[in-house]
Amino acid sequence: MLEQQLINALSLGSVYALFALGFTLVFGVLGVINLSHGAIFMLGSYVALLLVNKFAMSLWMAMLLAMLVTGLVGLIVDFLVLRPLRKRNAPHLIPMIATIGVAIMITNIAQGVFGAENKRFPFGTIPEDSFTVGNLHLTAVQLAIVLISFALMIVLLAVMRRTQLGRALRAIAESPKAAYLLGINVEGLFFLTSFAAAALGGAAGVLVGLSFNAISPFMGQPMLHKGIAVIILGGMGDIRGAMIGGLFLGFAEVLSVAYLSSDFRDAVAFGLLFLILLVRPSGMFGKVLERKA
Amino acid sequence: ADIKIGVAEALTGPAAKYGVAIKNGFTLAADELNAKGGINGNKIVLVVEDEQGKKEEAINVFKKLIFQDKVLMVFGPTLSNSAFAADPIANASKTVVFGTSNTADGITNMGPFTFRNSVMEADVLPVTTRAAVKQFGIKKVAVLYGNDDAFTKSGYDVFKAALEQQKIAVTDTETYAKGDVDFKAQLTKIKATNPDAIICSCLAEEAANIILQTRSLGMKQPFVGGNGFNSPKLFEIAKDGADNTLMGSPWSAENPAAANKKFMADYKAKFGGDPDQFAAQAFDAMYIVAEALSKVKLSGSLEKDRLALRDALPAVKFDGATGKFAFRRAAPQGGKEGGYDAQQDAIVNIAKGGKFILLK
Amino acid sequence: MGVILQIKDLAVSYGHIEAVKGISLDLHEGEITALVGANGAGKSTSLLAVSGLLKPVAGQVVFGGKDLTRLAPHQIVQHGVVQVAEGRAILTTLTVRENLELGGYTRKDRPEMLKDLAWVFSLFPVLKTREDGLAGNLSGGEQQMLAIARALMAKPKVLLLDEPSMGLAPLMVQEIFRVLKEINQTGLTILLVEQNVRQALKIAQHGYVLENGKIVLADSGKNLLHNPKVIEAYLGA
Amino acid sequence: MLQLKGISKNFGGLHVLQDVNFNVAQGSIFGLIGPNGAGKTTIINLITGLLRPSSGDIQFNGQDLTSVQPHQITKLGIARTFQNIRIFKEMTLLENVIVGMHDHLNYGIAGILLNLASFKSAEAKSKARALELLSWVRLDHKAHMLADNLSYGEQRKLEFARALATEPKLLLLDEPVAGMNPAEKTELMAEIVNIKQRGFTIFMIEHDMRFVMELCEKIAVLNFGKIIAEGPPAEIRSDPAVIEAYLGKEDEAWE
Amino acid sequence: MLEWWDGFWAIYSTVIFSIGINAMLALSIYLTLSCGLLSLANAAFMGIGAYAASMISMQTALPFPLALLAAAVMPALVALIIGIPTLRLSGVYLAMATLGFGEVVRVIVLNMEITGGPMGLNGIPLKTEWWHIVLILAATLYVLARLRRSKIGRAFEAIKQDETAARLMGVNVSAYKLLAFVLGAVIAGIAGGLNAHYTFTIGPGNYAFENAVDILTMAVFGGTSNLIGPIIGSTTLTLLPELMRYLKDFRLAANGLILILVVLYLPKGIWDPLRIRAFWERRALQKHAAKTTGNTGKAG
Ligand SMILES: Nc1ncnc2c1ncn2[C@@H]1O[C@H](COP(=O)(O)OP(=O)(O)OP(=O)(O)O)[C@@H](O)[C@H]1O
Ligand SMILES: Nc1ncnc2c1ncn2[C@@H]1O[C@H](COP(=O)(O)OP(=O)(O)OP(=O)(O)O)[C@@H](O)[C@H]1O
Ligand SMILES: CC(C)C[C@H](N)C(=O)O
């Protein structure tokens, strides 16, 4: 049982991590807790579902297009909502509130268009069977999610740490003004980030939709809660943190079901988070830089 | 004058699949009644509101129907969870509230104006359990339920009592919360205890997912559930993964009675799809009310008419799409007068090839 | 020599506070121009407007015949007009080396950049010893050096400096002014805003005095240094 | 009045201060100079309790400060300004200064809620006092502006006024004239002399030699975390080690 | 007329009551925000207050004021206990820790018998009158307004802007933070107690994440630079969905859109005294300019 639970934890943790990667990226660069990330994640699921259902598209093609669409939505949200707020020097909670508005709109429109019930990808979109080794089971999507989230983390980390683009993004994250003075196209990179993060969110939506057969307009909300916990646990804006935080939450939830009680699953997970924050006040990888006196 | 009847059901949101079927049931019955000239010449007008399957909305909608639209009575809400929040308003304003799908225990304890024709879990689940034991030779079971919903929790309580009474061992009890999509941790734990069947007090969307994930863990156990399972949604998502699931309900598509045959045909003709338990119960409920109203002389004073309806209802006996029906007075609780439950027999169904059929 | 950068009737406001009220100023290619004035005169505001971080309400900034006024800040840097801003704008969460590498963000010539990196390290050896440390942990003066070094990494055509000597130890101030003179001799045009008026006017060919958002005096550096008005107001006789 | 005994401070592996000792006498102006990164600001951070020494202790009027909370240190009578300016940007100048009087507003919760006379008079007094302090640094005409709208040099002056508002016995100034021009420095110099005459003790870090040499009675020179010289200005000025490490050629350094 | 009013009141009293309750909640979070604390525990405190008061009303014969007192004291005690370790966290980290706390409270309430588990408490007696809300809201406003103008309010503000600098002005930062946190809990708790006594029903799901975010939204949307903002924000956001009701299916979308538009055009919240002042100053200037140009005939 333990082995299977570890697999469950790994795959659930990877789901959280996958969602959190895009989420943390936006925060890391734009400094905005983008509460529409859950809605965009949901949108990704529906777009792919639509393409597979109506146009009989192959799953991978549909996923790419879904990423493109959600990426564009992210871009539009940035252009119409976040950019004007940046220009107006809005206080730091305001963009977050605006993204709540965006989330409400997208969710409500999705509900109007697609209906409120759970949908699923057609049977056979991906192999339903699970890989079985002895008594252990892992489905193809689960495996894909684990691999993709690790791969994405490595790619994102490499970009952030090793390239001039990554340095520029970190510069923007700390101070757009300083970044401008260095000749960095700050607005351009903001757009790029919003696009990339939303596309990642969309991809996560497709994979999660495949994995849990519960595509609904509201699927983003619980994921968003978990996502917030994950990126804060990992340290806001930190790529490794999103991954480790996601895995941590996955393991905390699964193991608390396995060894304590499912009644207290969320309380255990959030309680642990609470405790970790007390020990590490800015998450596992967050840096605290006290302003120099 | 027209008779205004409020319908407060979940037409959007996660419970919409149930709510829409219920609304269809009412519409079908009301249209039929009106086509026959209404009740004592008065046409029935349905005032339909969406309570979204949420407590807060249910409260809002009830207030609007009762105070603003001044309906004679209210049907709904869809979920017991919302009923616990909204029904007290109806009772406080001395207006009949009639649930056609609320099956949790305690609904009718909220006051003497509470009625339902939905058979409560306590009447259905023991029967279902007994049938399951016989069908699968069950000795030990695992239980899984949603712990933050009144209906799923109440279903669990009843199952628990029934299992105790029938001396069936429970290997493990697990819970989940609304909005959860991953149940593998719980299921893995259940798997390790190797039960003969899984008892599941869940709503359809979660149930479908739970079934799929159970199968993907290589588990073959049959499921036993309550009326939450009774939705086409279950098969849309879980397909034949749901085969062998047992579910108790007062209604079956295979009931050969003429009333049911006609109901099913009319429903299909009007809405293009097959009806389900909830549509049938709603349909019957409308006739039950019509029956009561036919005995009432409407005075035009809302207050008096509401009282008159409440007094006329308990005596109604009816034989409709769900078979023979009568009201049963709920025992008073804590010195508070209760309302009326359904007196009706449960039928056990089994899932085969993507639908529920009668268990023979 | 020719005028490389021209500020024409520049006016800048914060809301309805007019901080700069129509100043005109020429930078001659390869020369140092000093801009001095009291606290709040509008010096920093003017520099920020040249770099495009503040949008002027009127006036123009022309660089080599091209109007910069409407360009985005990063485009202005790409044209070679680079600023060391007041308050240093160090990226505290990046390492010293990363700060310097970002200094050369607009450059494509990687090998040349590495050479320049060695050069700025030789100008400020402390930075070399702290190369992989976070810039936020540097002392005030060390950060000032990093800011100047970082700007040099951009290989600017025109360098705008906002109080580069602020917070530096005397020896370091001498060093900075020596370096400025030295890089100026390689052909770099410099606009120097300084409170260290004497030093600034000493190395500047041209000087402007700003008061309340207006230019009240313009002359050669030497003349200003001996101008009784300047002596009285800024050198504290 | 202030005594540092054997103070050392490490950040990770970095030994920023090593065995630093000095005394600041009551009523004097004490200068601390030294190259950038020598550890001067760190010393102020240690005195005000924002950092704790790795070893050694700090005594103020005979009381050990090494385990006292920063706000209590302020109560004991130590105030400071910051090298990197930390004013309350979204408050008016007046409010900035009144915050400095926090400990001296003696009214209780009842006074606040019922708008008692004790409350009103204390508030009125503090306002008058704040305006007075602002006028000392010539910012009283901007008293009702938001501090964020000040230029750099003005912000320094505001910090100075705010520090005075805490009614310190000892005032720690971290580069008070950075960013001011010579004329303004002269003005501030007069102000500091003035303040000293009112009985304040002043400890300052400054890179402006004319300022330091003219004001301070005693100067200590810190280099790489160690005191390399201590004495009256004339002595320091001609100390070859100090010239080598810090001052450079004198005539250029003087401003 | 009277009948019309009765009908109106019967339907809309909840909405009207909610405006008052939400105003209190928005004020409670305004208070912690004004001290630089982004705490999302207020929904949980509201819940604790609601449960405490309801249980007293349903299971004892104690009078309503005592129930409300419990609604104030219980959350205050809890705030005191969790505030001491958590308030060293800053920004979103504090937000998260307090959300985590809320989750723990929710799950505990969900699994307890006396709180009615998932069903919550139903049939809570109706005791809240409109004037209770008006009175308590007014008292809250008065106290907060007095605090604002005192050294306590200034200390909060200073902590919000620069904790270290505030500390060195002699402000006992941790004590003041705790004060703001506990006071916020008291206000939210009383709001919860009042709320429970006009809604019939409370449940563990009513005080979770969404509600915490809603409360924050109301405050920020209205503007957090003074007391008027949270009031305006809560009123607007409580009424908005009611006004949009006729849009049926897409009313939430309209809600979201309005939220975005207001935030875009009024990024400091609806009530931003600086902007309003600037507006009047500009008006005055324009008038002045018009006068002078009128006199001299020169173009402005
Ligand atoms: N962000 C701002 N908002 C409003 N007013 C401002 C702002 N920044 C500066 N000011 C005002 O604009 C004027 C010019 O400021 P600026 O910073 O350009 O002065 P400066 O000459 O650089 O002074 P210093 O030598 O002190 O740095 C000052 O009166 C100042 O109060
Ligand atoms: N938190 C920290 N972590 C690591 N190193 C630090 C930290 N704070 C300061 N330092 C280092 O300690 C040394 C002393 O710093 P400090 O700020 O005291 O210098 P200073 O004498 O005030 O210099 P300046 O004249 O430039 O302000 C510097 O080398 C600095 O980089
Ligand atoms: C629609 C049904 C599944 C509702 C359920 N019987 C309840 O009482 O909540």
Ligand SMILES: [Mg+2]
């Ligand atoms: Mg300046």
Ligand SMILES: [Mg+2]
């Ligand atoms: Mg220093």
